[in-house]
Amino acid sequence: MSDKPTPKRTEKLQLMLDDQELKTIDDWRFENRLPSRAAAIRELIRRGLAVDDQLEPPEEAPSTDFRVVES
Template identity: 60%
Template sequence: MPERENLKRTEKLQLMLDEKELQAIDDWRFENRMPTRAAAIRELLRRGLIATPHFEEPDAEATTRDFGVVDETVEAALKSSADKS
């Protein structure tokens, strides 16, 4: 990981998740030995931003309810990861 000198986080982001979404993030955090939930979320965001070119553009007509953390694709990936452990 690159070192970040004098990193000051001054913006707060509030995000509401359901129980299943939070559990998926926490499971990923512990499997990857992340120090905090916030660190895990930042790492997942970083990876998502890097992977952006590999995904289709979101529907411009979609509402916030159309976006979730856990869907069938994620559940299959989490199950596959757990089976390998």
């Protein structure tokens, strides 16, 4: 680990998920032995941002079109 101090987290983000989305994230968290749901979500975001072969998001799509898992 780095000797640099970790920046303080000062922003709160509210995210609404349905039961299946939350279960998918929690299952991934436990399979990967992450210490908290927040840590799992940060890790998933980090991995998603690192992907080179990204699909273009739909333009002008409502928020409800963006899902964690396909129904």
